[in-house]
Amino acid sequence: APLYNQPRQFHLGMFEIGRPLGKGKFGRVYLARERSSGFICALKVLYKAELQHGSGVEKQVRREVEIQSNLRHPNILKMYGHFHDSKRIFLILEFAGRGELYKHLRKENRFPEWKAAQYIAQMASALRYLHRKHVIHRDIKPENILVGIHGELKISDFGWSVHAPNHRRTTLCGTLDYLPPEMVRPHGNGNDNSYDEKVDLWSLGVLTYEFLVGEAPFEDTMVMTHRRIARADMTIPSFVSPEARDLIKKLLVLDPAKRLPLDAVQQHPWIIKHCVKGERATNREKTKGGE
Numbered sequence: 001a002p003l004y005n006q007p008r009q010f011h012l013g014m015f016e017i018g019r020p021l022g023k024g025k026f027g028r029v030y031l032a033r034e035r036s037s038g039f040i041c042a043l044k045v046l047y048k049a050e051l052q053h054g055s056g057v058e059k060q061v062r063r064e065v066e067i068q069s070n071l072r073h074p075n076i077l078k079m080y081g082h083f084h085d086s087k088r089i090f091l092i093l094e095f096a097g098r099g100e101l102y103k104h105l106r107k108e109n110r111f112p113e114w115k116a117a118q119y120i121a122q123m124a125s126a127l128r129y130l131h132r133k134h135v136i137h138r139d140i141k142p143e144n145i146l147v148g149i150h151g152e153l154k155i156s157d158f159g160w161s162v163h164a165p166n167h168r169r170t171t172l173c174g175t176l177d178y179l180p181p182e183m184v185r186p187h188g189n190g191n192d193n194s195y196d197e198k199v200d201l202w203s204l205g206v207l208t209y210e211f212l213v214g215e216a217p218f219e220d221t222m223v224m225t226h227r228r229i230a231r232a233d234m235t236i237p238s239f240v241s242p243e244a245r246d247l248i249k250k251l252l253v254l255d256p257a258k259r260l261p262l263d264a265v266q267q268h269p270w271i272i273k274h275c276v277k278g279e280r281a282t283n284r285e286k287t288k289g290g291e
């Protein structure tokens, strides 16, 4: 019986812990098996001592649990439950059979257009689902995406997600590469620096660029990245097809209101060309060595 119709009370003794799958800033993730059902999952262990009190990180973990536990979509990593002991918080997560997307991207350097288009279509589908629930992810990047056993993408790590509209309070740290102008340039929209779901459209554009080029469009020194994002100053290499170039340019738009909405992303010629499971599309994939 799958985990989600288990009793809501979980505890560590219910799980056999397997190999470490990865580590993040505040803890580690282990392969785990729930003893009674044999259900395989990923157990994310966060150390309370490392979630500095009042630094906003505890609130992020609470929000991650609250938001991710209520989501059900094939391209969003499921959270089945959580529990804690004196020192640690445990998040019971779906196991993604092919691991972290950024490792695949680094290994392949960049993805072929048909694969990038299928990935972006899946991300657009997941973001449409999130935005219908007024959830903004705010941290869409390869490091926060996992790959399921059938090669499908799974958005994970909702530590930065919030309910729209929002006014950020917690200080950003880590790469600026994926942040939109309205988040890197406070008061970017003239008045207060609040923003809405359209921040995820910008990040989707950055993700499309990085899948096809192998590096982020504004990658530079901290100061230069800031400046280049604020001006949407990027160049798209000539090997990128005109259709893909068109989609990137329609997402990396300074004015959030002018960014291509998600339903239009899913209908974009570049997406349709590679994702419509017609006879032609399927045959072409086979000739190209498919997966």
Ligand SMILES: Cc1cc(Cn2cc(-c3c(Cl)cnc4nc(-c5cn(C)nc5C)[nH]c34)cn2)no1
Pocket: 021, 022, 023, 024, 025, 026, 027, 028, 029, 042, 044, 045, 093, 094, 095, 096, 097, 098, 099, 100, 146, 156, 157
């Ligand atoms: C703390 C902390 C670490 C991380 C990053 N991270 C996520 C995972 C992970 C999760 Cl959450 C779910 N399923 C996974 N499957 C893998 C995996 C599969 N293979 C074949 N190789 C790997 C690795 N990793 C998974 C691990 N680390 N976020 O917060």
